[in-house]
Amino acid sequence: MAGVPQVDFALDTYECIVIYPGAAGRALSNETVQRLQAEHTEHMQALQQRGIILVAGSVDGPARNPDPPIGFGLARTGSVDDVRSVLEADPAVQAGLYRVDVLTFLCPAGSLEFPLAKTES
Numbered sequence: 234m235a236g237v238p239q240v241d242f243a244l245d246t247y248e249c250i251v252i253y254p255g256a257a258g259r260a261l262s263n264e265t266v267q268r269l270q271a272e273h274t275e276h277m278q279a280l281q282q283r284g285i286i287l288v289a290g291s292v293d294g295p296a297r298n299p300d301p302p303i304g305f306g307l308a309r310t311g312s313v314d315d316v317r318s319v320l321e322a323d324p325a326v327q328a329g330l331y332r333v334d335v336l337t338f339l340c341p342a343g344s345l346e347f348p349l350a351k352t353e354s
Contacts, residue, residue: 238339242341242342243341243342243343244339245339245340245341245342245343245344246309246337246338246339247307247308247309247337247340248307248308248309248313248316248335248336248338249306249307249335249336249338250286250289250304250305250306250307250308250316250333250334250335251304251334251336252303252304252305252306252332252333253300253301253303254300254301254303254331254332255325255326255330255332257329257330258329258331261328261329261330265328269324269330270330272323272324272325273323273324273325273326273331276322276325277289277323280308281350284350285308285316285319286307286308286350287306287307287308287309288306288307288347288349288350289304289306290305291305303331304331307345307347313335316335317333317335320333320335
C-alpha cells in the first residue's frame with residue numbers, strides 16, 4: 234500500500250467509507266428520496282449485522298462546497314474493492330441519490346473499538 238507511514242508502533246488498517254450526494258439526487262421526487270434513504274439505512278444496517286461495516290453514520294458537511302460529505306463509515310475486510318462493491322449495491326447509490334468513495338484508513342493499533350459491530354466467536 235502506498236503512503237503507509239513509517240512509525241515505531243503497530244497500525245490497524247480499515248476501509249474508510251465516505252458518502253456524498255449523488256448527481257441524480259436533485260432530480261428525484263421527495264417521495265423517491267425518502268424511499269431511497271430508508272432503503273439505504275436498511276442496506277447499511279444489514280452490512281453492519283453481517284460484520285462488514287463496523288460503524289456508519291451521517292456527517293454535517295454543508296460548509297464544504299460543492300459536494301459536502303454526508304456520511305462516513307469504517308469497515309475492516311482487508312479489501313477496499315470488496316467494500317466498494319457492497320456499497321455500490323446500495324439502492325440509493327444505484328439510483329444516484331448518493332455516491333461513495335472508499336479509502337484506506339490507518340490508525341494506531343487498538344485505538345478504536347466497535348461495541349455494536351458483529352463479533353466472531
